[in-house]
Amino acid sequence: MSRKTDASLSQGAERRVPMRDFSRSLPMSLLRAREAVMRQFRPSLRNHGLTEQQWRILRALAAIEAVEVSELARMAFLLGPSLSRILRDLEARQLIERRTDPADQRRGVVSISAKGLKLMAAVAPTSEAIYAAITKRYGARKLAELQEMLAALEQSLSGMEQGAVADEEDA
Amino acid sequence: MSRKTDASLSQGAERRVPMRDFSRSLPMSLLRAREAVMRQFRPSLRNHGLTEQQWRILRALAAIEAVEVSELARMAFLLGPSLSRILRDLEARQLIERRTDPADQRRGVVSISAKGLKLMAAVAPTSEAIYAAITKRYGARKLAELQEMLAALEQSLSGMEQGAVADEEDA
DNA sequence: GAGAAATGATTAACATGTTAAATTATGGTG
DNA sequence: CACCATAATTTAACATGTTAATCATTTCTC
Numbered sequence: 025m026s027r028k029t030d031a032s033l034s035q036g037a038e039r040r041v042p043m044r045d046f047s048r049s050l051p052m053s054l055l056r057a058r059e060a061v062m063r064q065f066r067p068s069l070r071n072h073g074l075t076e077q078q079w080r081i082l083r084a085l086a087a088i089e090a091v092e093v094s095e096l097a098r099m100a101f102l103l104g105p106s107l108s109r110i111l112r113d114l115e116a117r118q119l120i121e122r123r124t125d126p127a128d129q130r131r132g133v134v135s136i137s138a139k140g141l142k143l144m145a146a147v148a149p150t151s152e153a154i155y156a157a158i159t160k161r162y163g164a165r166k167l168a169e170l171q172e173m174l175a176a177l178e179q180s181l182s183g184m185e186q187g188a189v190a191d192e193e194d195a
Numbered sequence: 196m197s198r199k200t201d202a203s204l205s206q207g208a209e210r211r212v213p214m215r216d217f218s219r220s221l222p223m224s225l226l227r228a229r230e231a232v233m234r235q236f237r238p239s240l241r242n243h244g245l246t247e248q249q250w251r252i253l254r255a256l257a258a259i260e261a262v263e264v265s266e267l268a269r270m271a272f273l274l275g276p277s278l279s280r281i282l283r284d285l286e287a288r289q290l291i292e293r294r295t296d297p298a299d300q301r302r303g304v305v306s307i308s309a310k311g312l313k314l315m316a317a318v319a320p321t322s323e324a325i326y327a328a329i330t331k332r333y334g335a336r337k338l339a340e341l342q343e344m345l346a347a348l349e350q351s352l353s354g355m356e357q358g359a360v361a362d363e364e365d366a
Numbered sequence: 367g368a369g370a371a372a373t374g375a376t377t378a379a380c381a382t383g384t385t386a387a388a389t390t391a392t393g394g395t396g
Numbered sequence: 397c398a399c400c401a402t403a404a405t406t407t408a409a410c411a412t413g414t415t416a417a418t419c420a421t422t423t424c425t426c
Contacts, residue, residue, distance in 0.1 A: 043319050044326065046254045047270070048342065051236070051247075054229035055272060057345040060352040061222050066414090075381065075414090076222075083217045094404065099218070101226060106382055108406055113381090130391045130404045148214055155215065162351040170348065171219065173341050174228040180333040181231040237384090246384090246411065264375065277412055279376050284411090301374040301421045 064158065068150045072143060077102060078110055079151075082144055085120065085136035092125070093132040119143060235329060239321045243314065248273060249281055250322075253315050256291065256307035263296070264303040290314060 046052070062076060069079050077100070084099040085091070091099070097107045111134060114120045119140035125131035136144070159167055217223070233247060240250050248271070255270040256262070262270070268278045282305060285291045290311035296302035307315070330338055 043254060043257070043323065046251075046258060049326070050329070050338065050342065051229060051232050052251075052272060053342050053345045054225055054232065057348050058222060058225035058229065059272075060349045061225065064352065064355060065222070070415090077382065080217075080223075083214060086214070087217060092404085101223060101230075103383065103385095104405065105384075105407080109382075112406095128392070128404085132405070152214065155220070157355065158221070158352065161355065162348055166344065166347075167221065170341075170344050171221065171224050173337065173344065174224045176337075177228050177333055177341065178231045181235060181329065184235060184328065184332065241385090248412065265373095274413065274415090275375065276377080276414075280412075283376095299374085299422070303375070 061158065064154050065151065068154065069147065072147050074143075074147065077106065078114060079147070081107070081110060081114065082119065082136060082140055085134065086141065086144055088135075090133050090135040093134060096134055114140075232329065235325050236322065239325065240318065243318050245314075245318065248277065249285060250318070252278070252281060252285065253290065253307060253311055256305065257312065257315055259306075261304050261306040264305060267305055285311075 066076065069076060074082070080100040080102070081096065084096060093107065093111070094104075097104055100107070102110070111120065111122065111132075115122055118137055121135050121137050123133050125133050162170075237247065240247060245253070251271040251273070252267065255267060264278065264282070265275075267273075268275055271278070273281070282291065282293065282303075286293055289308055292306050292308050294304050296304050333341075
């Protein structure tokens with residue numbers, strides 16, 4: 025690699041670009057909080073051979089008989105391409121089942137399998153226990169309040185069309 | 196693909212696994228809120244050829260003369276492997292400069308280049324304007340309160356050792 | 367001071383995020 | 397009915413997330 029061992033960096037360059045304190049930006053706060061939460065769940069999911077996203081899909085499917093792929097994407101908050109790949113994998117592992125809507129052959133319809141339900145039943149207790157521990161630590165009321173504020177944030181931004189602020193391209 | 200066209204799914208399987216309403220889980224709330232926020236910034240960053248993570252690194256670097264790679268990872272909240280790849284790319288684009296700490300040849304030291312500062316100066320105004328718009332929409336006070344609650348959540352979870360809840364492996 | 371243990375960084379391997387393009391199936395229109 | 401626009405899904409291509417393994421250097425220890 026091109027790594028100089030001397031100290032010839034651009035020392036003289038004026039270094040200040042006026043911006044908010046980086047570590048306190050909203051995206052960073054949200055990212056750190058989410059990571060702190062997920063760190064609690066990942067080990068258990070991993071023990072059962074599941075990723076966070078795969079688990080989201082199983083949970084979404086457990087609540088219903090069957091759903092179209094697009095609707096599942098919306099429920100699990102995954103983009104189409106990610107979902108496509110994950111469904112391929114989950115189907116190969118026989119955790120879900122898939123058919124085609126006879127009325128519209130473009131649509132795929134997905135449901136959880138008996139094996140998938142069995143896996144869920146194995147994971148759910150630990151997962152619920154972790155969630156309960158988090159709730160206890162943070163406070164149930166405070167947690168509910170946080171969720172409301174997050175939902176409100178989503179709402180606030182839902183109508184913010186992009187491009188409201190001008191911006192040139194780079195070419 | 197193995198997609199049955201008939202309707203022979205596992206209809207009889209008992210479908211209920213007792214769990215909280217999925218869409219209201221804390222990780223999902225945090226994910227959605229963060230995505231709603233990032234959706235505002237991504238187009239502008241993209242116009243300048245930057246990803247969210249690359250922008251985080253430049254912002255972290257703009258505040259200081261130079262930092263070690265590990266410290267930069269902590270500041271930008273990136274894992275080592277991600278940071279390694281991104282630094283390789285940013286260095287190739289001459290947006291950053293890199294040397295090796297003479298006192299400890301294991302440590303890499305990174306700083307932003309003049310070109311990197313120039314790019315930041317081009318992106319910052321739009322970025323700040325978007326942030327201001329978000330703040331106005333959601334409310335400055337409410338935003339500050341949200342950040343406090345997120346920080347508190349991090350704090351609450353910081354001492355939660357994993358494995359506090361038993362969990363068997365799958366083999 | 368030679369060799370083991372530890373540390374900083376990178377690489378490897380696989381899963382997902384993100385945007386664009388391609389595929390296949392519907393539906394409308396002349 | 398041929399044609400074209402649209403829609404649902406997948407594939408492609410590249411960037412990052414995540415864990416494990418590797419590599420180089422340093423530090424500890426005898």
